[in-house]
Amino acid sequence: MKLTCKEVSHLVSQGLDRELGWGERMRVRIHLAICNGCTNFKKQMDFLRRAMRELGTRP
Amino acid sequence: MNEFRARLEKERGYLLRYAGLQLRDSHAAEDAVQETLVAALAGEASFAGRSNLRTWLTGILKHKIIDTIRRQSREAPADADSADFDALFVENGHWAQPPGAWADPDASLEQQRFFAALQACLERLPGKTAQAFLMREHLGLETGEICKELAITSTHCWVLLYRARMALRECLEKTWFGTK
Numbered sequence: 001m002k003l004t005c006k007e008v009s010h011l012v013s014q015g016l017d018r019e020l021g022w023g024e025r026m027r028v029r030i031h032l033a034i035c036n037g038c039t040n041f042k043k044q045m046d047f048l049r050r051a052m053r054e055l056g057t058r059p
Numbered sequence: 060m061n062e063f064r065a066r067l068e069k070e071r072g073y074l075l076r077y078a079g080l081q082l083r084d085s086h087a088a089e090d091a092v093q094e095t096l097v098a099a100l101a102g103e104a105s106f107a108g109r110s111n112l113r114t115w116l117t118g119i120l121k122h123k124i125i126d127t128i129r130r131q132s133r134e135a136p137a138d139a140d141s142a143d144f145d146a147l148f149v150e151n152g153h154w155a156q157p158p159g160a161w162a163d164p165d166a167s168l169e170q171q172r173f174f175a176a177l178q179a180c181l182e183r184l185p186g187k188t189a190q191a192f193l194m195r196e197h198l199g200l201e202t203g204e205i206c207k208e209l210a211i212t213s214t215h216c217w218v219l220l221y222r223a224r225m226a227l228r229e230c231l232e233k234t235w236f237g238t239k
Contacts, residue, residue: 004148004151004152004153005148005152005153005154005157006145006148006152006153007152009221009225010217010221013217013220013221013224013225014217014220014221016220016224017195017202017216017217017220018202018213018217035157036157037154037157037158038154038157038158040157040158040159040160040161041158041228043160043161043164044158044161044164044228045224045228047161047164048196048224048227048228048231049196050168051167051168051173051174051177052177052196052197053196054168054174055080055174055177055178055197056077056080056196056197058174
């Protein structure tokens with residue numbers, strides 16, 4: 001079953017909070033390979049995590 | 060004032076900002092920091108030999124913050140059920156407006172003004188959503204601990220974290236990346 005962008009957005013977020021299953025990871029990867037919107041979304045989610053780390057450790 | 064106490068006092072400002080970000084209540088933050096400093100003073104011996112005072116204090120403070128959250132979450136009402144960002148997607152699950160690339164995000168991390176924008180976006184999150192997100196990304200707790208402290212299921216926890224990230228993404232796009 002192919003994932004929709006909406007499902008991918010949930011899995012990308014959950015990927016920051018739990019280990020995704022092998023099947024989930026594969027399906028997300030396949031989707032990201034062909035979808036610019038979701039690829040940008042994933043980069044933004046990763047960036048958000050880095051930004052929060054920085055915010056917490058600023059002097 | 061002995062030397063250890065003076066060193067503790069120097070960290071007070073940092074600890075207050077740390078607690079304030081999570082608790083969003085300056086009185087609660089002050090209480091947590093005060094308790095931390097008292098505990099640290101009593102536990103000077105257990106610090107001996109450790110290299111980083113701030114890291115040690117932050118560890119104590121985290122526990123005080125979690126105690127406060129545990130007390131608060133018994134009283135805090137659930138957030139009004141916000142629409143689950145469904146409007147961002149069309150019927151077949153595609154983006155209504157696919158996210159564009161953010162220009163040079165790394166450069167933003169060098170700018171004080173970016174963090175002010177991020178903080179403003181965090182303040183706009185609803186209570187429980189903000190609490191769960193900050194426990195995850197600021198205190199660095201695992202989802203299991205967050206569920207336990209907030210007495211919610213892991214599915215609910217993931218939904219709260221998703222909502223927080225979606226709202227922050229939208230807010231940063233409007234107030235920061237969209238304006239550049």
